[in-house]
Amino acid sequence: MEPSEFLQIIKTRRSIRQFQPKPIPLSILTECVNCARLAPSARNLQPIEYFLVTEPATVDRIFPLLSWAGYIHPAGNPQPGQHPIAYLVVLLNKARLQSHYVNDVGAAIENFLLAAWAYGIATCWIGSVKREELRQILEIPQEYEIDSVVACGYPAETSYQVDREDEVRYWKDADQKFFVPKRPLDKILHTNKW
Numbered sequence: 001m002e003p004s005e006f007l008q009i010i011k012t013r014r015s016i017r018q019f020q021p022k023p024i025p026l027s028i029l030t031e032c033v034n035c036a037r038l039a040p041s042a043r044n045l046q047p048i049e050y051f052l053v054t055e056p057a058t059v060d061r062i063f064p065l066l067s068w069a070g071y072i073h074p075a076g077n078p079q080p081g082q083h084p085i086a087y088l089v090v091l092l093n094k095a096r097l098q099s100h101y102v103n104d105v106g107a108a109i110e111n112f113l114l115a116a117w118a119y120g121i122a123t124c125w126i127g128s129v130k131r132e133e134l135r136q137i138l139e140i141p142q143e144y145e146i147d148s149v150v151a152c153g154y155p156a157e158t159s160y161q162v163d164r165e166d167e168v169r170y171w172k173d174a175d176q177k178f179f180v181p182k183r184p185l186d187k188i189l190h191t192n193k194w
Helices: 003-013 027-038 056-065 102-117 131-138
Strands: 047-054 086-093 122-127 146-155 161-164 178-182
Touching: 003 027, 003 102, 027 047, 027 086, 027 102, 047 056, 047 102, 056 086, 056 131, 086 102, 102 122, 102 146
Parallel strands: 161 178
Antiparallel strands: 047 086, 086 146, 122 146
């Protein structure tokens, strides 16, 4: 792979909330989890574990436990027929936790998101989760903390990045195109001096 191809994966990855009703091969999702596990980990304690959910009935039970696109609710919610096909539940093994675990989670999930996008799989990393209900459905032991959930599926929408310093809220236009503002590089990069 050329560096430009890898950079394009990074630059075009977006949170997607509308998915095609097309199954994802388990081998691809497993490979994406493998990429997540190889991320850096503070003191190499590796506290993160993963619960992959692909069984349709369980996927359906998880959907109402998640909150979507708070800035534009309910317009950002997945529409009927465009729900996620799979979920990755991110777990923290409490016996392995250390003070910098949030950095571990960020690195691991970004690896997962980028690996998925390399296969054309869209994702949405969700922190607003009804954790105890999810724990019951998946029978997750109390020794694990539920960190977050990543919704997965082939994209049924396109998200566009726009440089904006004055706004952080994403939006949909009249044609239902999804726009995500990002602070411009010249506003956030300081080189050699302030």
